[in-house]
Amino acid sequence: KQEVTQIPAALSVPEGENLVLNCSFTDSAIYNLQWFRQDPGKGLTSLLLIQSSQREQTSGRLNASLDKSSGRSTLYIAASQPGDSATYLCAVAGNTGKLIFGQGTTLQVKP
Amino acid sequence: DAGVTQSPTHLIKTRGQQVTLRCSPKSGHDTVSWYQQALGQGPQFIFQYYEEEERQRGNFPDRFSGHQFPNYSSELNVNALLLGDSALYLCASSLLGLQDTEAFFGQGTRLTVV
Numbered sequence: 001k002q003e004v005t006q007i008p009a010a011l012s013v014p015e016g017e018n019l020v021l022n023c024s025f026t027d028s029a030i031y032n033l034q035w036f037r038q039d040p041g042k043g044l045t046s047l048l049l050i051q052s053s054q055r056e057q058t059s060g061r062l063n064a065s066l067d068k069s070s071g072r073s074t075l076y077i078a079a080s081q082p083g084d085s086a087t088y089l090c091a092v093a094g095n096t097g098k099l100i101f102g103q104g105t106t107l108q109v110k111p
Numbered sequence: 112d113a114g115v116t117q118s119p120t121h122l123i124k125t126r127g128q129q130v131t132l133r134c135s136p137k138s139g140h141d142t143v144s145w146y147q148q149a150l151g152q153g154p155q156f157i158f159q160y161y162e163e164e165e166r167q168r169g170n171f172p173d174r175f176s177g178h179q180f181p182n183y184s185s186e187l188n189v190n191a192l193l194l195g196d197s198a199l200y201l202c203a204s205s206l207l208g209l210q211d212t213e214a215f216f217g218q219g220t221r222l223t224v225v
Contacts, residue, residue: 044216089153096167097205101153
């Protein structure tokens with residue numbers, strides 16, 4: 001049974017700092033991995049999708065990596081801003097498209 | 112493109128009642144999945160619909176049922192509501208079977224059972 005874990009559960013950093021969020025999964029037979037952002041009480045916004053054959057994806061200040069063999073992904077946020085404050089969720093998908101989520105990392109960026 | 116839209120945004124129901132939530136997928140998407148997110152938790156998969164049929168189901172009781180229409184929109188029905196059904200219900204749309212398909216989510220429906 002696939003299980004996804006995100007560490008840390010919460011993180012507080014000063015503005016401008018570079019930071020890394022971690023995601024681990026127990027079954028390496030994934031189709032893809034997706035990172036999402038969720039603002040309080042809102043839906044999920046897709047940030048990055050990494051296919052199983054890829055090692056990393058970049059979008060602006062965000063970079064996500066994937067190491068299937070070790071069951072790990074990281075989300076790197078460069079030069080953090082207060083507007084980055086949100087909960088970040090990672091999810092893995094098998095070939096059926098069903099997503100299995102971690103519990104998220106709640107990020108606070110202080111001005 | 113309006114993206115994934117869900118209605119209503121908020122709902123308050125009494126224990127024992129029934130509720131219907133609605134979802135319109137992103138244009139061009141043929142698959143709709145529903146998730147339940149309790150406060151402080153990650154979303155949990157309820158079920159997925161493709162070609163108007165339930166393709167797979169998560170660990171949820173039969174009180175949770177759904178439907179997909181020919182235009183790919185979908186409904187989630189919950190019967191005999193329990194206090195524990197209070198949660199944010201999220202709808203996601205995607206294209207089935209494509210490795211590079213992204214799942215896009217709606218803004219969710221906040222259900223409160225009193």
